[in-house]
Amino acid sequence: TTKLILLDSLLQETTVKNTMSLTEGVLARVMKGEDVGEFNVQVLGTKVIQSAGQERHRLLISDGQHSNSLSMLATQLNHMMHNKSLENFTIVKVKKHVCNQVAGGKKVLILMEMEVVKPGSEVGRKIGSPVQILSDGSAPPPSAGNQNKDPNVGAMKRPSDTSNSAPPTKVPATTRSVLSSVPASTGGHVISPIASISPYQNKWTIKARVTSKSDIRTWNKASGSGKLFSMDLMDESGEIRATAFKEQCDQYYDMIQVGKVYYISRCSVKAANKAYSKLNNDYELTFKDNVLVEPVTEDDASEVPTLSYNFANISDLSAAGKDAMVDVIGVCKSSQEPVNITTRAGKELTKREIVLCDQTNAEVTLTLWGSTAERFQGDDNPVVAVKGARVSEYNGVTLSGGDVLLNPDFDHGHKLKAWWEDGGKNADFNSLTVQGQRSGGSGADTASLKTVAEVKLENIGYNSDRGEYYTCLGTISYFAKDKALYKACPNQVEGRECNKKVQDNGDGSYRCEKCSMNLNNFKWRLMLSLNVGDYTDGIWATCFQEHAEKLLGMSSEEVGNLQERDEERFNAVFGEASFKSYVFRMRAKADTYNDETRVKHTIVGIDNLDYMALNRQYIKEIEAMGGVVPDKVNRDLYV
Amino acid sequence: MSEQKSSPSLRVNAALLGRYIGQSVHIVCEVQEINAAEVRVICCDGQPITIKKSPNQNIETSDVSRNVEIIAKVIDERTAELESAIPIPGGENFDFATYNEMVKLANNRFSDLFS
Numbered sequence: 001t002t003k004l005i006l007l008d009s010l011l012q013e014t015t016v017k018n019t020m021s022l023t024e025g026v027l028a029r030v031m032k033g034e035d036v037g038e039f040n041v042q043v044l045g046t047k048v049i050q051s052a053g054q055e056r057h058r059l060l061i062s063d064g065q066h067s068n069s070l071s072m073l074a075t076q077l078n079h080m081m082h083n084k085s086l087e088n089f090t091i092v093k094v095k096k097h098v099c100n101q102v103a104g105g106k107k108v109l110i111l112m113e114m115e116v117v118k119p120g121s122e123v124g125r126k127i128g129s130p131v132q133i134l135s136d137g138s139a140p141p142p143s144a145g146n147q148n149k150d151p152n153v154g155a156m157k158r159p160s161d162t163s164n165s166a167p168p169t170k171v172p173a174t175t176r177s178v179l180s181s182v183p184a185s186t187g188g189h190v191i192s193p194i195a196s197i198s199p200y201q202n203k204w205t206i207k208a209r210v211t212s213k214s215d216i217r218t219w220n221k222a223s224g225s226g227k228l229f230s231m232d233l234m235d236e237s238g239e240i241r242a243t244a245f246k247e248q249c250d251q252y253y254d255m256i257q258v259g260k261v262y263y264i265s266r267c268s269v270k271a272a273n274k275a276y277s278k279l280n281n282d283y284e285l286t287f288k289d290n291v292l293v294e295p296v297t298e299d300d301a302s303e304v305p306t307l308s309y310n311f312a313n314i315s316d317l318s319a320a321g322k323d324a325m326v327d328v329i330g331v332c333k334s335s336q337e338p339v340n341i342t343t344r345a346g347k348e349l350t351k352r353e354i355v356l357c358d359q360t361n362a363e364v365t366l367t368l369w370g371s372t373a374e375r376f377q378g379d380d381n382p383v384v385a386v387k388g389a390r391v392s393e394y395n396g397v398t399l400s401g402g403d404v405l406l407n408p409d410f411d412h413g414h415k416l417k418a419w420w421e422d423g424g425k426n427a428d429f430n431s432l433t434v435q436g437q438r439s440g441g442s443g444a445d446t447a448s449l450k451t452v453a454e455v456k457l458e459n460i461g462y463n464s465d466r467g468e469y470y471t472c473l474g475t476i477s478y479f480a481k482d483k484a485l486y487k488a489c490p491n492q493v494e495g496r497e498c499n500k501k502v503q504d505n506g507d508g509s510y511r512c513e514k515c516s517m518n519l520n521n522f523k524w525r526l527m528l529s530l531n532v533g534d535y536t537d538g539i540w541a542t543c544f545q546e547h548a549e550k551l552l553g554m555s556s557e558e559v560g561n562l563q564e565r566d567e568e569r570f571n572a573v574f575g576e577a578s579f580k581s582y583v584f585r586m587r588a589k590a591d592t593y594n595d596e597t598r599v600k601h602t603i604v605g606i607d608n609l610d611y612m613a614l615n616r617q618y619i620k621e622i623e624a625m626g627g628v629v630p631d632k633v634n635r636d637l638y639v
Numbered sequence: 640m641s642e643q644k645s646s647p648s649l650r651v652n653a654a655l656l657g658r659y660i661g662q663s664v665h666i667v668c669e670v671q672e673i674n675a676a677e678v679r680v681i682c683c684d685g686q687p688i689t690i691k692k693s694p695n696q697n698i699e700t701s702d703v704s705r706n707v708e709i710i711a712k713v714i715d716e717r718t719a720e721l722e723s724a725i726p727i728p729g730g731e732n733f734d735f736a737t738y739n740e741m742v743k744l745a746n747n748r749f750s751d752l753f754s
Contacts, residue, residue, distance in 0.1 A: 612734050619740045622749070 021091055021117065022064040027133055031068065031107050033099060039063070040117060042127050043090045046081065047302065056411065057081050058302070059111070061092075064128035069299075070135060071109040075411055080114065089120035091127075100414050106135045108409060135299075189263050193237030197269055197283055205265035207296060208233035208240075209304045212388070212403045213258050215370040216249060229253050232279060233264070235304050241277045242267060242285035252293055258403055261301035265292040309387055311412060315360035317399070318432055320391045328399065329385045329412055330356030331420045333363060333429070335378030350374055356384055356399075357429050359419045365433035366399040381420065382406045383413045397432040449473050449583070453536035461588025461599035468588050473609070474532035475581040476551070481574040483529065484548070485560050487522040491515050499525060524560025526552070532584060532603075541586065541601040550606055552577050583607040647753045652742050653686030657716035664713055666690075667727070667738055670705040673698060678721065680709065683739040692721040699724065704731035 023039035030036055044067060045060035057073040073081065080086050096113035192204040211232045218227040227250075230243045242264070244252050256262065267285035277284065287293075296304075309327040312320065320326055335354035342348050352373035357363035366389060368376055389402030407413065416424075450460075450470045460468050489498040489512035502510040502522050509518050526548035531538050549555055552573055562570040585605030590597050649664040656664070668680035671687070678690040678698055690711055692698075698721070700707060706727045711719035727733055745753050 612732075612737070615734060615737045615741075619737055619744070622744055623740075 022062070022127055024064040024128075025066070027061070027063045027066045027068050027109075028138075030097065030109060031099060031133060031138070038093055038095050040091055040093050042123070043086050043088060043092060043120065044126055044130075045069075045088060046086060048081075049302065049306070057086075059086070061111075062126070062128065062130035065130055066133045067130035068109055068133045070106065070133075071111060072411070074110055074112045077111065077114060080116075085116050085119065087120035089123040089125060091117040091123060093117050098414070098418075100417075106409070110411070110414060189265070191263075194233065194235045194240050194281070195237035197240060197281075197285070199269045199283065202269075203265075205263055205292070206233065206235060207261060207263055207301070207304060208235045209261045209301070209306065210256055210258050211239070213256060215372075216253055230276075231256060231258075232277070233285075238281060239279045240281045240283065240285060241272065241279050242287065244287040244291075248287040248289070248291055252287070252291075255293065255295075259306075259405060259408075261296040261298070261304050263292065263294040263296060266290050306410075309385060309412075311385075313360045313362070314356065314358045314364050314432065315362035315430070317362075317364055317391060318397050320397075322391060322393045324391045325388050325402075326391055326399070327385070327387045327402075328356065328358075328364075328366075328389060329383065329408075329416060330358040330363075331416055331424070332378045332382050332384050333357045333425075335376065338368075338373045338376075352376060354378055354384070355433075356386075357424075357427075358416060359424060361427050361429055363429040363431050363433075364397060364399055367401070368404065369401055372404050376404065377406065381425070383408065383416050383420075385413065451536040452532070452534050452539050455539065455586075455588070455601075456537060459599075461590055461601070462597070466589070469586065469604075470588065471583060471585050472532070472534065473581065473583050473614075474534050476530050476578055477533050477538060478531040479574045479578060480529040481571070484526055484574075485524050485556065485563055486527060488525040489515060489517075489519065490521060490523045491517065491519070497523075499523075524556045526556040526559065528552075539601055541584070541603050543603040547603050547606050551580075581609055583609060649753075650742050650745060651682075652684035652739055653682040653688050653717070654684055655742070655746055656688065656713050656719065658746075659713045660715060662713055663710055663722060664719070666709045666711060666719065667733075667735070668707065668709060669735075670698060670700055670707055678709075680707075683735040683742060685735075687717075689718045690721050691718060696721055699726050701726040704733075706731065706733045 021040055022042055023036075026036055026039040027041070030039070041061040041063050043059060044062050047058045049056045049058050055078060056075065057078065058069070059071040059073055060067055060069045061071050062068075073086075086092070092114045093116075094111055094114050098110045098112060100108050100110060189205045189207070191207045194206050194208060197204060197206070211234050213231045214229050216227055216229045219225060226246060228243050228245045229249050230241060233240050233242055264285075266288050268288055269283050269285060272279070272282055272284040309329070311329045312326045314328060314330055317326065317328070333355045336352060338350050338352040340348060341351055350370055350373045352368045354366050354368065354376065355363050356366055366384075366386060383406070385405045385408045386399070386402040387405075389399040392398050392400050407417075450458075450472050452472060452474065455470060455472065460470055486501050487504065487510065489500045489502050489510075491498040491512065493515065498512060498515055500512055500514040502512045502519065505511055505518070509520050510522050511518050526543075526545050528543040528548040528551070530541060530543060530551075532541050533539070543551065545556060552559060553576070554573065559570070559573060562573065583606070584603050585607070587602045587604050588599050589602070590599050649659055649662060651659060651664045651666060666680070666682060666688070668682045668688075670678060670680050672679040675694045676691065678692060679687060680690060681687050690698075690709055691714070698707060698709070704726065707724050708727055709719075709724045710722045712722060713719045
């Protein structure tokens with residue numbers, strides 16, 4: 001008995017000693033924002049999280065009185081996890097931390113600098129009976145003990161000594177076999193992995209995070225009208241697209257939010273339409289009439305991976321290339337009001353431009369559309385994370401679209417906000433978006449090229465007084481060579497050449513009416529009429545001096561001389577220049593003459609063809625004409 | 640070239656040779672080695688084949704590029720008999736990958752257009 005009493009008092013002593021090595025009660029003060037200096041806590045659990053494409057660790061720490069499961073290890077301390085110095089029960093001294101408020105009123109404790117006081121193996125047990133601090137950072141009233149609390153809340157890797165009678169311990173995501181349906185945590189649902197969804201099995205429930213959500217699209221055709229919205233869903237096993245039509249569309253559109261997790265069941269499964277989605281799944285889902293959609297709290301959802309971002313620095317965007325899809329995170333420096341525009345096709349769109357900047361001291365304009373544009377709040381310079389924005393070469397570099405998350409809860413976002421507050425907001429920014437600038441790249445891409453038939457069909461040039469511009473890839477079939485040259489006044493007027501057509505007086509002198517002068521010389525200048533055509537049609541266009549010389553390969557002076565002296569070679573010049581192909585930039589402008597309105601097409605730019613790029617583009621288009629081959633299929637069998 | 644062609648040229652890569660045994664095909668490739676009796680080339684799909692020739696036949700490659708178009712009669716899946724060859728003009732930057740895609744499309748999915 002003496003031995004037992006001795007043992008017991010020894011244990012008590014040890015307990016007291018150990019509690020003294022923790023800074024009891026500090027967590028409540030830290031989460032309130034108090035300046036506490038350095039403090040000691042005990043690590044009770046750790047979990048790897050994939051966040052923003054980065055390895056992050058979430059910790060459950062305790063000060064003996066309270067525990068906090070919303071603690072994140074700053075990435076510079078990841079090595080402490082790698083070298084196993086943060087095993088459970090380890091006592092650490094936190095030397096530097098920051099407490100951040102994130103969307104949803106939650107407070108996150110970020111541990112930035114720490115050192116080990118005593119390794120877990122030496123401590124060997126949980127000190128005290130800490131009570132979980134609430135997600136808003138407040139301590140629960142003292143009477144709420146945590147003995148009955150579901151050990152799975154917060155999804156920590158718990159010490160296994162106490163939880164035998166509790167609901168099944170959550171297995172860390174990394175060791176779970178993805179293809180077996182594991183009895184789920186809360187909610188009473190049996191969860192299946194997304195990767196196991198097939199048309200052959202109708203009863204399944206998935207627990208998935210919404211990674212993207214489209215606006216509601218409505219249509220009204222002869223065959224009927226309808227509406228839908230779509231979303232991308234993701235869990236650890238994979239991803240899948242889901243669409244809700246009509247009543248389900250109305251019912252769930254507002255409820256479903258990007259970034260949140262839901263139990264979803266009772267959808268029909270069909271083959272995926274790859275034209276609308278690049279997701280890696282042969283199937284896609286449609287909400288049935290009796291679909292089940294149940295929100296999952298974040299605490300219960302931590303095994304579902306968060307959106308993975310691959311952020312590019314804003315300064316790197318100019319290298320991204322036209323039409324690249326990028327993820328970007330930055331502080332919203334300024335934003336404009338949303339505007340309503342009508343496209344040429346008659347569609348009404350809401351558009352909003354905001355400017356994002358980051359610590360590379362670069363800024364770029366991001367265009368938001370639809371409901372994203374309307375909902376956006378830019379008043380307090382929020383951190384904006386965008387997934388899947390498209391890079392466009394309009395006005396230098398601009399971004400368009402993408403899924404937008406404001407003030408996201410991850411390290412990158414916290415760091416950006418800290419940089420901004422610390423003086424980033426006063427920095428000089430290099431703007432990638434420049435008004436009126438066309439950035440480099442090969443002339444026009446084939447998507448914006450018009451065929452001549454389209455130009456005629458669309459009545460380009462008739463719709464506006466000022467003239468409309470278009471680009472076409474055409475071949476010159478004919479030059480009106482006999483009227484190509486004219487004699488021009490060589491006078492310099494106010495630093496520029498007069499160039500007006502002169503009258504031939506017949507005696508070796510020439511009269512310029514504009515300068516009111518007789519001159520005894522002139523300059524040959526070109527005004528070419530030519531026929532440009534493609535496989536659809538041909539059109540007459542005019543081409544002036546500079547471009548004409550480019551097409552003929554010699555100066556107007558030389559062409560003029562040949563016309564006077566060597567008819568054969570003169571004809572040959574035009575013959576050589578015929579049947580060459582270029583990308584023509586054209587201006588179509590309506591001209592009214594004697595009650596007759598005709599559109600005149602003028603060449604304002606000529607680019608040589610980039611055959612390699614065109615061939616690559618054509619191969620893609622040819623392939624697409626035969627139908628798109630799904631990614632997983634061996635292309636060589638079909639191509 | 641002596642025969643009159645009445646149908647479109649057959650353009651192939653190494654993988655397609657076996658389909659046209661006994662026929663004359665156009666092979667766009669890069670010359671690796673020229674001997675008296677044969678020429679080793681890499682086809683547009685990256686695979687090597689052997690072109691048999693007689694000692695007095697010659698394959699011209701330009702100064703800057705070894706890319707040629709060879710017209711040959713197919714003997715088997717890896718061999719063909721040289722009929723004629725021309726260097727590809729401006730050929731040092733020839734985009735074999737895109738050309739190969741075209742060859743595949745023309746011989747498989749869209750072969751109707753080329754028969």
